[in-house]
Amino acid sequence: MGDAFPEAAPTTTSYETYPTSTTTDIAMTAPAASLALELAPASSHTHSTITNTQFADPTSPGWFLAPDTFKVDHPPFRLAATFPTNMLKRYSERIRGWLERWVRTGACPFIHPVLYRFRFPACVQAAFTALSAYLDSNEHTKEIVLRIVEDRVTELLASMNENRHNTGVIGVLNSGPDPGSCSAGSHSNPAVHQVASFAQLDSFEQLARVHALMVYQSICLYDGDIRARHLAEGRIHILNRWVAQMVDSAGDKLYYSVSSSPTLDPLKGPDDLTNSQTGRGNASMATSVNALDRVETVWHAWILAESMRRTWLATTGLQTVYLMLQQTWSPCPGGIMLTTRQGVWDAQSAFAWEKLCLEGDVGFIQRFQTERYFSEKRPADVDEFCIGAMESAFGVERMERWVG
Numbered sequence: 001m002g003d004a005f006p007e008a009a010p011t012t013t014s015y016e017t018y019p020t021s022t023t024t025d026i027a028m029t030a031p032a033a034s035l036a037l038e039l040a041p042a043s044s045h046t047h048s049t050i051t052n053t054q055f056a057d058p059t060s061p062g063w064f065l066a067p068d069t070f071k072v073d074h075p076p077f078r079l080a081a082t083f084p085t086n087m088l089k090r091y092s093e094r095i096r097g098w099l100e101r102w103v104r105t106g107a108c109p110f111i112h113p114v115l116y117r118f119r120f121p122a123c124v125q126a127a128f129t130a131l132s133a134y135l136d137s138n139e140h141t142k143e144i145v146l147r148i149v150e151d152r153v154t155e156l157l158a159s160m161n162e163n164r165h166n167t168g169v170i171g172v173l174n175s176g177p178d179p180g181s182c183s184a185g186s187h188s189n190p191a192v193h194q195v196a197s198f199a200q201l202d203s204f205e206q207l208a209r210v211h212a213l214m215v216y217q218s219i220c221l222y223d224g225d226i227r228a229r230h231l232a233e234g235r236i237h238i239l240n241r242w243v244a245q246m247v248d249s250a251g252d253k254l255y256y257s258v259s260s261s262p263t264l265d266p267l268k269g270p271d272d273l274t275n276s277q278t279g280r281g282n283a284s285m286a287t288s289v290n291a292l293d294r295v296e297t298v299w300h301a302w303i304l305a306e307s308m309r310r311t312w313l314a315t316t317g318l319q320t321v322y323l324m325l326q327q328t329w330s331p332c333p334g335g336i337m338l339t340t341r342q343g344v345w346d347a348q349s350a351f352a353w354e355k356l357c358l359e360g361d362v363g364f365i366q367r368f369q370t371e372r373y374f375s376e377k378r379p380a381d382v383d384e385f386c387i388g389a390m391e392s393a394f395g396v397e398r399m400e401r402w403v404g
Contacts, residue, residue, distance in 0.1 A: 061258050061298050064305050064339075064364065067251035072244075072312075072334045075368040075393075083395070085325065091392050092321045095314050096218050103132045109345065109385035110310035111211065112303045118268045121208040123159070126152045127215035134219050146220075146228050153216040153235070160198050160209065162238055198242055203254040204266060206246045207308050213239050214315050221322045236319050243315045247336060250308055258301050263293070267300040299350040306345070309336050310385055313367065317392055335367030335393070340386035368393060379403045 063069075098108040107113035116124060130149050137145045198206060217239055220232035257266060316333035323330040339345065340363035347353035356362065363382065370390050373382060379402060382390075391399045 061301050064302050065251075065255050065258060067255060069305075069337045069364075070247045070251040070309070072247060072336050073366055073368070074332065074334045083324065087396050088321045088324055090396065091388070092222065092318060092325075094388050095318045096222065098314070099131060099215060099218055100135055103128060103135060109383070109388070110307060110314045112307050112345070114300070114303055115267065115307050116208075118265075119204070121205070121212075123156055123212040124208050126156075127212040131215050131219065142225075146223070146225055149216055149219055150228070150231065153213065153220075153231075156209065156212055156216070157235070157238070162198075199245055199249070202257070203246070203250050203308065204269070204304060206242070206249070207304070207311060210239070210242050210246055210311055210315060213242065214311070214318065218318060221319070236323070239315060239319060243312050246308055247312050250305065254301070254305060254308075263297065265297045265300050266304050295354050296350040299347075299353045302339075302353070306339055309338050312336055313338065313385075313389055335389075337364060337366050338386065338389065339364050340370065340373075340382045342381055342383045345383055345385065374398070374402050 098110065102108040102111050130145070130152050133141075133145045133148065198209065201209070213235070217232050217235060220228040221236075223229070254266065257264065313336060320330045320333055341356070341361065344353065344356050344362050347356060363386070367389050370382075370386060371394060373386075373390065374394075379387065387399070
């Protein structure tokens with residue numbers, strides 16, 4: 001992608017932090033001696049603090065769906081007052097590089113390879129295609145590609161009735177199939193082209209729209225084209241609102257969805273026929289199939305939840321860095337929990353994921369609490385996304401000393 005940053009950017013920029021959080025540490029290890037948390041009944045759903053909870057059964061989704069695990073928290077310490085411009089550019093390039101990897105390989109550290117395996121929403125398809133065209137564009141085709149991007153993002157915002165909030169973009173819904181809509185496939189379905197609000201969507205649909213708009217923002221904010229950047233600046237507040245609504249509602253929507261329908265796979269959707277419907281004539285076979293299906297369903301729920309958390313971190317980071325480069329300061333967006341152990345995100349199957357969870361600590365921890373890793377873990381113990389999150393919080397120099 002283009003790396004045209006404002007030439008007048010200062011050598012350092014301020015990072016305004018919020019007051020120290022009063023929330024106690026939230027740190028979880030996966031299975032140990034006993035199950036300490038199950039999904040609570042809907043009536044007892046509260047935002048209590050969970051500290052050092054251990055779990056014996058990774059097939060219970062309580063450890064990653066508890067309401068507090070989606071809470072955005074702020075650092076219990078003061079971050080550096082300034083960040084070098086080259087560090088900010090390095091972080092934005094890292095995130096955009098991950099998006100390019102998604103286009104080239106079908107996955108990246110915040111878009112899991114299984115996430116869109118069963119349902120590939122049309123809005124994500126449009127963003128994927130636009131990013132691919134942008135990455136392969138040249139001086140002769142760049143303007144054409146940016147016009148395509150502008151049309152696609154206009155359609156996306158119109159499908160969410162957002163254009164009334166964004167004076168920089170004017171869009172009209174077509175009567176036919178809408179490339180910006182998020183139907184779960186390429187077949188036309190008039191019902192999904194109706195204007196809706198982001199808050200009305202389920203967690204999977206919200207994440208799909210966040211990914212689509214994030215792609216367009218990554219192109220337009222950092223390309224250097226004056227019009228594209230102007231329009232993208234007018235959308236910063238929309239994407240910030242979307243990601244905030246996504247994690248704010250996840251503790252309710254995703255939590256209730258999984259607890260009320262334990263056999264409903266959140267990645268496959270309500271139209272999927274679960275394995276529990278097969279083998280009804282053989283009780284032992286049905287029990288075995290259901291057990292396997294249950295592990296896969298929980299793994300898929302974890303993939304969705306973890307993708308939402310990582311996407312929140314990547315999206316807020318991408319736009320915060322832009323504002324810091326542009327105006328020399330920005331509020332700290334805070335942090336959220338993520339799974340940091342090497343190999344857990346890269347597990348190729350539900351069985352492999354379950355095995356890693358059963359082995360012990362999966363490093364499910366708040367972003368700013370990863371500071372303890374400098375003394376407790378080796379760089380090889382944590383995954384790529386965690387390395388990037390730590391570098392953005394604690395700086396390149398400290399990371400290099402740790403890595404050696």
